[in-house]
Amino acid sequence: MSTQVLRGKIEPLALIEVFAYLGRHQETGILNVTCDEIKKSVIVHRGFIIFARSNQTQDRLGDVLLAGGMINQQQYDEATHLIYEKGYRHGRALVEIGAISPKLLWEAIQNQIHTIVRSLVPLEHGSFEFIRQQIKHKESITLQLSISEMVIDLIRGYPxxxxxxxxxxxxxxxxxxxxxxxxxxxxxxxxxxxxxxxxxxxxxxxxxxxxxxxxxxxxxxxxxxxxxxxxxxxVALEEVPPLEVVPEPEPVVEPAAPPPPGHNIHPVIVRYCDIYRYIQQYLSERVGAMGTQLLRKYFEETARNYPAVYEGIDLSADGAPQPFALQERLSEMEGAEAQRVLAMEEALDEYLFAGILAVKKMLGAEHEGEVLRHIEQLA
Missing domain, CATH: 1.10.10 (Arc Repressor Mutant, subunit A)
Incomplete structure (x- = not known):
């Protein structure tokens, strides 16, 4: 039985974060990466990389050894003939003809895995999908490469x-x-x-x-x-409401000032922000910083679509904009009060929908349903 856990588009640093997540959570399954005609897979078991596959010729074991000068062209051709004749894997064929030793075979496979993983990071577009499933890793030669060490290597060498x-x-x-x-x-x-x-x-x-x-x-x-x-x-920044300056009492009693525009929407804004925080926490607990990064991307897209509401407003570390900043923005917006309140609610809804979409995109429909049920309770 398999379960899709992560999926998304390839962006700068995205796959490094995927590997970091798989290592921290000691996941078991297959990470599939696609970029145009390129298809590569990395198999992980309890937080370790045990094997990798690629449809690219230069990533095949024999080609890696040939490019590294570990075998010559004649040995490569002889092993290839044995592959077609007896159905051997490339590694076994090379050992059979005496081109490499069993020890060198294991070292070569480790180098092959490193080569495939490193080749994923520079990809500029495409998609990835991690499927959680049990791995029958006795079917072929496998290794136990630390994902954490791989992540360190990838980040230190990122150009x-x-x-x-x-x-x-x-x-x-x-x-x-x-x-x-x-x-x-x-x-x-x-x-x-x-x-x-x-x-x-x-x-x-x-x-x-x-x-x-x-x-x-x-x-x-x-x-x-x-x-x-x-x-x-x-460190989550605490929300501190702006200080209210109390004017000196006037000798003449003036009529009471009308309530500020949209005064009754503040509890609504606070409720939306509570939901935003919940969504970020939900994603962070399951996919780490990738969830936060995706939510921030969606917020920036929403802000571009609703500049009257979100221009100059940023997300706090907890995943929500400052309610008082939104309240202040409401008072600065043009138009009748009812129109401004409606525009504010529409913008808040838009980012809420984006957050729910992020949950569905990264975790699937089952998690989306769980989040929606919790949101109903918050509302």
Whole structure:
């Protein structure tokens, strides 16, 4: 029996986050990646990569060995003939003809897996899908490659370091150590430990980048690495309502001022924000930062469609805009009060629908139903 757990479009850093999720949650199943005619699969078992497949010629075991100078063309051709004649796998054929030793075969398969996984990260478009299922890993040669070590290797070697700066758009965000994951600190290099020490729950990313001696992009690369390994977690910013300035009493008693525009919608805004927080928490618990990233993308799309409501308003770390900022925006909008309230509710609904879509897209219809039932209770 198989269950689809994750699916989505390939974007910068997306597949690194997928691997990080599979490692942290010790998943078992198959990650399928498609980009035009390219089809590759990575098989994981309890948080380890055990095998990888590809339909690309350059990823085949014999071609990897030939490209690496481990075998020559004559040995490659002889093994290929044996494959067609006896139906052997490429590895066995090469061992049979004495081109490689059994020890080298295992090392070659490890190198092949690394090659396939690394080749996924630069893909600029396509889709991925992870299917949770039991793996009959005795059917072929398999290994036990740590996904965490692979993720570290991929992030350290990622060439487009500007993507890390683009990932952390909110530089006011603070991170703190995740005490439950302290064991992972032993894998850090000294310069990564140096950045980790800045993340005390009080130093925003903007200040960290200004203080760091390794520059903004490399500092954020390390923060991203720590984030993917689960060594740090964001600190939710508390909502602080604006201070109300009480004017001095006037000697002349004036008629009572009318209530502010849309005064009765504030509880509605707060309720929407509670739902947004719930959706982000629900996704974060199941797919990690990928859920937060997708929700932020959907929020940005919604903001572009409803600039009168969302322009200049950002999401807090907990996944919701500030209710008081929305209330203030309502008072600044043009038109009659009823029209403004209607426009506000329409914009809030749009992002709510986007959040529900994110749940369905990443987790499936069953989880969508669970979220909808909970939303009904919140409403």
């Amino acid at each position: 487009q370091r500007e993507e890390f700066a683009a990932y952390f758009k909110n530089r006011d965000l603070c991170y703190q150590a995740n005490e439950a994951e302290r064991d992972g600190l032993s894998a850090l290099e000294p310069y990564e430990q140096y950045i980790f020490n800045f993340l005390d729950g009080e130093t925003p990313l903007q200040q960290l980048c200004a203080l760091s001696d390794i520059g903004e992009e490399e500092s954020l690369r390390v923060v991203y690495l720590l984030h993917c390994l689960g060594l740090i977690e964001p």
